[in-house]
Amino acid sequence: MNHNSGASEYKNSTFRMVIKRFRKHKLAVASLYFLSFITILAILAPIIAPYDPNKVSTAFSRPPSLKHWLGTDQIGRDMFSRLLYATRISLFVGFAATVISTFIGVILGLIAGYFGGVVDIIIMRITDTIMSFPYILLVLVAAAIFGPGLWNIILILGFVDWPGAARLVRGNVLSLRETNFVKGNVVAGMPNRYILFSEILPNTIGPVLVYATSVFAISILDESALSFLGMGVRPPTASLGNILNGAESITILTSKFWLWVPAGVLIILLVVSINFVGDALRDAIDPSAKE
Amino acid sequence: MYNEEERKPLVIVEGLKKYYPLRGSTIGKNKPVTHAVDGVDFEIFEGETLGIVGESGCGKSTIGRQIVALEKPTSGRVLYQGESISDMSSGRLRKIRTQLQMVFQDSTSSLNPRKQVYDILAAPMLYHGIIEKDKLDEEINRLLDLVGLPKSMKHRYPHEFSGGQRQRIGIAKALSVKPRLIVCDEPVSALDVSVQAQILNLLKQLQNELKLTYVFIAHGLGAVRYVSNRIAIMYLGRIVEIANTQELFDDPIHPYTQALFDASPLPAPKLRGRQRIVLKGEIPSSVNPPKGCRFHTRCPYAIESCRIDDPELIPIKPGSDHKAACPVILAQREA
Numbered sequence: 001m002n003h004n005s006g007a008s009e010y011k012n013s014t015f016r017m018v019i020k021r022f023r024k025h026k027l028a029v030a031s032l033y034f035l036s037f038i039t040i041l042a043i044l045a046p047i048i049a050p051y052d053p054n055k056v057s058t059a060f061s062r063p064p065s066l067k068h069w070l071g072t073d074q075i076g077r078d079m080f081s082r083l084l085y086a087t088r089i090s091l092f093v094g095f096a097a098t099v100i101s102t103f104i105g106v107i108l109g110l111i112a113g114y115f116g117g118v119v120d121i122i123i124m125r126i127t128d129t130i131m132s133f134p135y136i137l138l139v140l141v142a143a144a145i146f147g148p149g150l151w152n153i154i155l156i157l158g159f160v161d162w163p164g165a166a167r168l169v170r171g172n173v174l175s176l177r178e179t180n181f182v183k184g185n186v187v188a189g190m191p192n193r194y195i196l197f198s199e200i201l202p203n204t205i206g207p208v209l210v211y212a213t214s215v216f217a218i219s220i221l222d223e224s225a226l227s228f229l230g231m232g233v234r235p236p237t238a239s240l241g242n243i244l245n246g247a248e249s250i251t252i253l254t255s256k257f258w259l260w261v262p263a264g265v266l267i268i269l270l271v272v273s274i275n276f277v278g279d280a281l282r283d284a285i286d287p288s289a290k291e
Numbered sequence: 292m293y294n295e296e297e298r299k300p301l302v303i304v305e306g307l308k309k310y311y312p313l314r315g316s317t318i319g320k321n322k323p324v325t326h327a328v329d330g331v332d333f334e335i336f337e338g339e340t341l342g343i344v345g346e347s348g349c350g351k352s353t354i355g356r357q358i359v360a361l362e363k364p365t366s367g368r369v370l371y372q373g374e375s376i377s378d379m380s381s382g383r384l385r386k387i388r389t390q391l392q393m394v395f396q397d398s399t400s401s402l403n404p405r406k407q408v409y410d411i412l413a414a415p416m417l418y419h420g421i422i423e424k425d426k427l428d429e430e431i432n433r434l435l436d437l438v439g440l441p442k443s444m445k446h447r448y449p450h451e452f453s454g455g456q457r458q459r460i461g462i463a464k465a466l467s468v469k470p471r472l473i474v475c476d477e478p479v480s481a482l483d484v485s486v487q488a489q490i491l492n493l494l495k496q497l498q499n500e501l502k503l504t505y506v507f508i509a510h511g512l513g514a515v516r517y518v519s520n521r522i523a524i525m526y527l528g529r530i531v532e533i534a535n536t537q538e539l540f541d542d543p544i545h546p547y548t549q550a551l552f553d554a555s556p557l558p559a560p561k562l563r564g565r566q567r568i569v570l571k572g573e574i575p576s577s578v579n580p581p582k583g584c585r586f587h588t589r590c591p592y593a594i595e596s597c598r599i600d601d602p603e604l605i606p607i608k609p610g611s612d613h614k615a616a617c618p619v620i621l622a623q624r625e626a
Contacts, residue, residue, distance in 0.1 A: 180401035187359045187393045188415040189385040202405045
């Protein structure tokens with residue numbers, strides 16, 4: 001098959017162009033390395049972690065030492081191990097919530113934008129309704145109704161975050177629907193599903209991907225906030241948020257920095273680097289940009 | 292080839308009207324509308340090229356979109372081989388519409404930027420079962436060859452082509468589903484002059500080889516004159532004159548047609564001193580088109596009755612193919 005080799009060659013060339021443009025953003029490249037590093041650590045947590053994250057020992061609230069790199073908490077659990085597992089949970093929550101919300105948003109946005117009319121009005125009014133609620137309140141109420149827990153928090157964040165993606169995709173579809181290549185396919189008698197998923201969807205992937213990175217960052221923050229408030233991931237399962245939750249008292253805040261600084265710094269670094277990657281992606285996949 | 296004696300209509304446009312609602316004022320009973328096409332009748336004969344000429348906003352592209360059933364007319368209908376495609380079920384339309392294709396003006400947006408030429412051409416042919424999968428490669432090579440592109444280019448993306456090459460791909464895409472009629476909506480307006488000629492020649496050559504019927508929409512007379520057998524002149528949503536190309540250029544009746552010809556530059560210097568109709572003012576708004584003859588606001592021959600009576604498109608002589616919508620000039624010629 002001669003044409004297949006040619007096809008992959010050209011696909012590679014556009015892909016290479018994106019990478020080339022992405023690489024110009026040094027901060028984003030550094031962020032991507034950092035994110036990969038943290039993700040690998042998180043995935044390999046069961047292998048790397050020196051202790052069971054939930055195992056209680058008699059070494060209460062010890063400062064960092066060679067035995068416990070990041071010290072231990074009030075009931076003697078190894079903070080380094082807990083941090084690894086917490087990162088694992090937080091990244092997973094953020095990722096899963098992003099996948100769910102982006103999926104819902106893309107599907108609803110495609111339908112609303114392409115079919116228009118009553119369908120569009122109904123979908124967009126639901127979107128507006130959800131967006132008009134104070135976001136954190138909506139999440140808190142939902143968490144209070146469904147109860148805290150790993151999957152609940154993922155589903156709640158996933159089902160609350162989609163309106164942004166839906167609006168973004170709808171706007172894109174509205175302009176793509178008027179392009180000649182979509183009209184050309186209508187004239188060629190192609191079915192709606194082909195036009196939607198094979199012609200329109202690939203042209204919205206770029207902006208959606210960029211948007212998804214910011215949802216990812218926000219989801220991590222939301223999970224932390226919810227867990228900090230005791231409405232998210234439930235102890236003893238560690239998450240970055242509920243590690244912070246354990247540092248509410250003024251004595252811990254002032255004298256036991258190892259219980260909260262690592263988790264706090266990690267949240268900041270994760271969110272900042274995800275946003276850097278998102279920004280660079282936006283520039284890199286812009287098809288109008290040359291070189 | 293198009294034969295004037297034994298022609299039969301492939302498409303009949305009957306009383307076609309297309310109004311677009313204006314945005315932003317959807318409350319209230321009398322929504323303002325743009326009268327893009329406002330009562331148009333004509334036939335497209337098999338094998339011919341019908342040129343449609345007019346200013347921007349006169350509704351020529353709107354007619355094109357109705358002919359390929361991209362939009363539903365407000366009233367009136369388009370008959371393809373005697374069957375109305377304007378109120379056809381979507382299933383039936385999907386089968387039949389491959390025979391009515393379109394080539395767009397803006398070749399950049401007429402090709403999906405994320406797809407290779409190969410995929411752009413392959414999808415409709417596979418969907419409609421026009422070609423077997425194992426013969427697909429061969430067919431795509433044939434199509435590219437037909438429009439004068441090397442087959443080695445089939446794995447390139449649209450942005451890797453020049454404007455003229457992209458237009459060739461657009462033509463190949465239209466041809467891929469074996470159409471009988473192609474609506475060319477200003478196919479060369481966005482191209483360099485030298486490339487325009489190449490594309491026009493390509494279109495003519497394809498018409499001869501594949502027995503195609505064209506509707507050629509343009510705002511410039513040069514290209515239309517070169518490719519068309521017949522030409523319809525449009526003004527504000529109406530056809531004001533329709534005739535064989537030669538006859539129209541030899542003997543333009545309608546004052547608007549005359550003005551249009553007078554406005555285009557002449558290659559003959561000695562004709563430059565001639566008396567010309569120069570249009571004053573802007574084209575009136577198609578939201579509130581003038582009553583009576585739409586052209587009376589700018590017409591040097593306008594008389595009182597032009598403000599009241601809506602002129603019909605009638606043959607200039609009994610039985611003639613040359614039709615014009617100007618009773619004033621026709622009466623002058625009678626006298």
